[in-house]
Amino acid sequence: MSRQTRQQRRIMGPQSALTDFLASHNISANQIRLDAETRRRAAENQQVDAHDGSNTQASASAAPAAATQAVSASPTPAGRPRRAAAANSRDEEARKREQKAIDKIKASKKFQKRKRGLDSEDEDDLARALLQRSAPLPGQQDNCESCGTRFTVTAYSRNGPDGGLLCTPCSRELDKEETAKKKKTKRVSGGAVGRRRQLQSNILDGTYALGAKSLMTLCIETLAKNIDLAEDLGDLPPLIIDKIARKLSKHRLLDARTLSLFLQPTTEEVQIYDGAKLSADDFIRIFQTVPSLKKLKVRNAVHFKDQVMDYLLSRHIELEDLYLHGANLISESKWKEYLQHKGAPLRSLRVYFTDKHFGDEVLAILPTTCPSLTRLKVSHNQRVTGGGIAALGDIKTLQHLSLDLRNELHSDTYVDLLSKIGANLQTLSLTRVNGADNTVLNAIHTHCRSLVKLRITESEEMTDAGFVRLFKNWANPGLVFLDLQKCRQLDSARPRENPDGIGLCSNGFRALMAHSGKTLQELNVHACRHIERAAFEDVFKPNGETVFEAMLKLEISFCEEVTDFVVGCVFRSCPNLRELNVFGCMKVKDVRVPRGKILVGVPNARGMVIEGDDDEQ
Amino acid sequence: MSDSKYITLVSSEGFEFVVLREAALVSPTIKGMLRSQFSEAQTGRCTFPEISAVVLEKVVEYFHYWYRNRDKEDVPDMDIPVELCLELLMAADYFNLDAKPAMRDAV
Numbered sequence: 001m002s003r004q005t006r007q008q009r010r011i012m013g014p015q016s017a018l019t020d021f022l023a024s025h026n027i028s029a030n031q032i033r034l035d036a037e038t039r040r041r042a043a044e045n046q047q048v049d050a051h052d053g054s055n056t057q058a059s060a061s062a063a064p065a066a067a068t069q070a071v072s073a074s075p076t077p078a079g080r081p082r083r084a085a086a087a088n089s090r091d092e093e094a095r096k097r098e099q100k101a102i103d104k105i106k107a108s109k110k111f112q113k114r115k116r117g118l119d120s121e122d123e124d125d126l127a128r129a130l131l132q133r134s135a136p137l138p139g140q141q142d143n144c145e146s147c148g149t150r151f152t153v154t155a156y157s158r159n160g161p162d163g164g165l166l167c168t169p170c171s172r173e174l175d176k177e178e179t180a181k182k183k184k185t186k187r188v189s190g191g192a193v194g195r196r197r198q199l200q201s202n203i204l205d206g207t208y209a210l211g212a213k214s215l216m217t218l219c220i221e222t223l224a225k226n227i228d229l230a231e232d233l234g235d236l237p238p239l240i241i242d243k244i245a246r247k248l249s250k251h252r253l254l255d256a257r258t259l260s261l262f263l264q265p266t267t268e269e270v271q272i273y274d275g276a277k278l279s280a281d282d283f284i285r286i287f288q289t290v291p292s293l294k295k296l297k298v299r300n301a302v303h304f305k306d307q308v309m310d311y312l313l314s315r316h317i318e319l320e321d322l323y324l325h326g327a328n329l330i331s332e333s334k335w336k337e338y339l340q341h342k343g344a345p346l347r348s349l350r351v352y353f354t355d356k357h358f359g360d361e362v363l364a365i366l367p368t369t370c371p372s373l374t375r376l377k378v379s380h381n382q383r384v385t386g387g388g389i390a391a392l393g394d395i396k397t398l399q400h401l402s403l404d405l406r407n408e409l410h411s412d413t414y415v416d417l418l419s420k421i422g423a424n425l426q427t428l429s430l431t432r433v434n435g436a437d438n439t440v441l442n443a444i445h446t447h448c449r450s451l452v453k454l455r456i457t458e459s460e461e462m463t464d465a466g467f468v469r470l471f472k473n474w475a476n477p478g479l480v481f482l483d484l485q486k487c488r489q490l491d492s493a494r495p496r497e498n499p500d501g502i503g504l505c506s507n508g509f510r511a512l513m514a515h516s517g518k519t520l521q522e523l524n525v526h527a528c529r530h531i532e533r534a535a536f537e538d539v540f541k542p543n544g545e546t547v548f549e550a551m552l553k554l555e556i557s558f559c560e561e562v563t564d565f566v567v568g569c570v571f572r573s574c575p576n577l578r579e580l581n582v583f584g585c586m587k588v589k590d591v592r593v594p595r596g597k598i599l600v601g602v603p604n605a606r607g608m609v610i611e612g613d614d615d616e617q
Numbered sequence: 618m619s620d621s622k623y624i625t626l627v628s629s630e631g632f633e634f635v636v637l638r639e640a641a642l643v644s645p646t647i648k649g650m651l652r653s654q655f656s657e658a659q660t661g662r663c664t665f666p667e668i669s670a671v672v673l674e675k676v677v678e679y680f681h682y683w684y685r686n687r688d689k690e691d692v693p694d695m696d697i698p699v700e701l702c703l704e705l706l707m708a709a710d711y712f713n714l715d716a717k718p719a720m721r722d723a724v
Contacts, residue, residue: 199691212686213694215679215714219706222697234703237710 036155040139146170203598216240220247227253233261242271249273249299256282260289269295269321276300283308287315297323305329309338318345325352332357332383336365343369348400350377359383360391367394377402379431386413393420400427402455411436411461415443422447429455429483438466445470455483460490464501464530467508471515478519482512485526485555504528506535513539517548524555526581533561540569548574557583557601564591571597624651624661626677628670634677640684644712672708675701679714 019029142153145164158171166174213221220240223230224247233241245262248254255277262270263286270286270293272278280303287293296319298304304327312319319342324330335358339346349370351358358381366373374397378384386409392398398421414436418425425448430436436459444451456462467484488503498505504512509531513520517539525531536556539546542565551574556562562585570580571594582588583601593599624641626634638661641647650657657663665673679695686692697705709715 195691211689212683212692214709215676215683215712216706216709217715218679218695218697219702219709221694222699222702223706226699226702229699230703234707236703236706240706240710243715 032155144170203600216243220244224248224251224253227258227261230261233264238267238269241267242269245271246273252277254278259285263289265289265291268292269297271295271297272301273297273299275304276302279303280305280307284311287312287317291315291317293317294319295321297321298327299323299325301325301327303329306331306334309334313338313341318342320345321348322346323348323350324354326354327351328354328357330354330357332359332361335362339365339369344371346370347372348375349373350375350379351381352377352379353381355380355382357383360385360388363388364391367391370395371397373397375400375427379404380406382406386410389413389417393417396421396424399424401425402427402429402431404429404431408435409433411439414440418443418447423449426450427453429453430457431455432458434458434460437461438463438469441466441470445474448476451476451479453481454479455481456487457483458486460488460502462487462503464503464505464508467504468511471508471511474515478516480519480550481522482516482520483522483524484512484528485524486528488528488530498530501530503530505530506532509535510538513548517546519550520548521550522553523551525559526555527558529558529560531559531561533563533566536562536566537569540566540573542569542572544569544572546573549576551577553577553579555581557581557585559585561587563587564589567591567599621661624663626673627662627664628668628673629666630670632670632673634673636677636680637684640680643680643683644714646712668708668711669704672701672704675705676708676712 015023016029022029022032140153141150142165143150144167145160145162146166147170149167151167153165154168156171157165157168158174160166160170160174220243223244227248233244236244241262245254248258249272252274254272254274256279259272259278259282262272267290270290275283275298278301283298283301283304284307286296301324304324306329309330339362343366349366358378360383363378363384364387366376373395376392376395376398377400379402384405385407389403389405389409390413392401393416401421414430414433418428418440422443428444428448428451430440433440433456436456438461440456441462444454467487484504489498489500491497501507504525505528509525509528536559540548554570554574554577556570562582564587567580567582567588568591571577577597579598579600581600585601588602591599591602622638623635624638624647626636626641626647628634638651642651647663650663651661652658668676675698682695
């Protein structure tokens with residue numbers, strides 16, 4: 001059949017673009033036309049048949065009808081125009097035809113089935129209803145079901161919701177709606193690849209968990225999706241409000257309108273994780289609506305500028321905790337003014353990514369203006385140099401200090417600082433300190449007695465012996481968090497040799513685990529590549545006799561000596577370990593991961609992450 | 618009764634929901650109620666006068682949803698009706714359903 005039609009098409013000459021398009025989708029326009037024609041012809045034949053077949057039979061039934069017509073017509077005046085009579089007879093004919101069709105329907109099986117339980121009077125109504133419902137055929141005229149306009153029925157006319165036919169514009173509308181619906185469902189499903197990618201992304205983000213999400217997460221996600229419907233968050237606990245704020249920032253949903261949800265007159269903390277869409281007036285509004293504000297955290301606080309600081313200075317608000325990220329537009333003089341006026345109650349000051357205007361001068365006045373400061377974090381601020389850091393030694397109350405500076409400082413600055421305030425420090429984080437040497441480690445060993453969290457990264461001067469001296473007989477209790485990543489020798493000419501023992505090597509690693517192994521929850525020795533295999537095996541003993549209960553996360557990426565065996569020992573020795581990172585450990589090939597634990601970064605075809613399902617271990 | 622596999626949760630209006638005990642234990646709040654010497658531990662019946670039936674029903678649905686999926690990866694999200702979202706959030710806080718449930722279960 002299709003072959004035949006194709007042949008026909010070939011001799012038909014030029015085709016329309018639509019025909020070509022349909023042909024490319026394996027639809028034959030010719031076929032559609034032929035089908036429609038056959039249907040129309042069949043319908044016509046049927047009607048003619050009905051005419052002929054019932055004519056003889058109708059002659060009998062028509063007689064009484066004519067009689068009644070005559071009776072009813074008798075009162076009409078005799079002088080009635082001819083045309084009326086003609087119309088009358090046409091009416092009559094139409095009625096006759098309808099009657100015939102009704103009779104036919106009455107005789108049909110379908111009708112008999114539906115008729116059950118109806119008395120004869122309703123029969124006519126039902127038959128008429130069925131007659132109306134039989135839709136007109138292509139080529140005929142019909143009224144559109146939805147808009148009522150008259151139109152020509154084609155093979156492409158679509159059915160409306162009640163079964164009637166729709167005109168072309170209405171059909172098009174319906175098409176549009178349906179395609180929109182289809183698109184929506186498609187986007188939701190995302191496909192297997194999308195889901196797998198999301199899963200990997202979750203693992204690397206550290207938000208991965210086996211099983212269902214928590215109810216709270218589900219609720220917060222739903223809320224974030226529909227945040228424009230929310231008018232008020234009600235009296236939710238601050239912790240939940242904070243979670244909502246975090247979720248909103250992920251989708252850049254925080255703007256002037258949604259900000260209002262977080263500004264309640266009674267609240268004491270406002271945390272904005274993405275203030276990029278907020279204007280200076282929005283920031284001022286925070287201080288207007290929340291008079292008892294104690295804790296303010298704004299990331300991407302681009303428009304947090306002098307004008308906002310001026311307003312804050314003019315109000316009675318006394319912040320205890322200020323966290324500003326990316327507030328480049330606050331001038332140095334304004335910082336000083338703020339600290340001089342409002343520094344007294346400040347306990348925590350964290351300033352990130354303010355390129356030029358938060359420098360030595362500001363740090364220098366901190367000891368006098370902020371007598372109760374316990375936490376200070378300065379990150380990515382180009383104007384901070386040794387002079388400013390030296391001044392921090394006078395803040396005797398300081399317990400948490402984090403520095404991530406652009407300018408290199410001499411080790412003596414750190415030594416001096418630690419000798420002054422080291423005793424009280426609980427957190428010491430020195431990120432990217434290329435020049436810091438063993439004297440800093442010695443200073444930590446001598447002065448620090450209450451450290452919980454220690455970070456020293458990217459030192460190229462500290463040696464293995466220095467680390468051993470730090471951890472051996474250190475009077476400080478065990479650390480909980482230790483990050484010594486990239487403390488290693490950098491010599492591209494002879495990368496394997498390390499005669500001076502630069503960086504954290506085998507003995508340093510043994511010493512640190514002997515000192516803090518029992519308390520450490522998170523250890524990062526990323527790229528400390530001179531830790532030997534024997535050292536790992538000494539620490540994570542193969543027979544599992546030393547157990548590190550506290551350890552939750554271990555990062556040993558780019559430690560070349562790590563093997564399958566070492567990884568297995570780590571899993572045995574750290575029963576509560578959740579995640580182990582082994583990027584760039586080329587000797588890890590095929591390792592069995594215990595159930596519920598995550599191994600990230602195995603360099604094989606199974607992908608970056610192996611989620612353990614091995615029950616035996 | 619206290620050893621039964623099922624426990625009964627009662628809403629403020631007095632509607633009762635019979636829940637698999639193991640599923641309901643995902644909530645540390647309920648776990649605490651059932652472990653201690655409180656009457657709930659004896660009767661296996663916990664009454665929540667602050668929580669309406671509509672919300673409690675959803676919470677119960679979550680318990681079973683969590684229980685069904687506790688060992689599965691990549692679980693499809695449960696549907697949360699938008700109009701119930703805030704109330705459910707309060708309930709989630711009350712039932713302490715915020716941390717990673719799978720991890721808590723292991724402890």
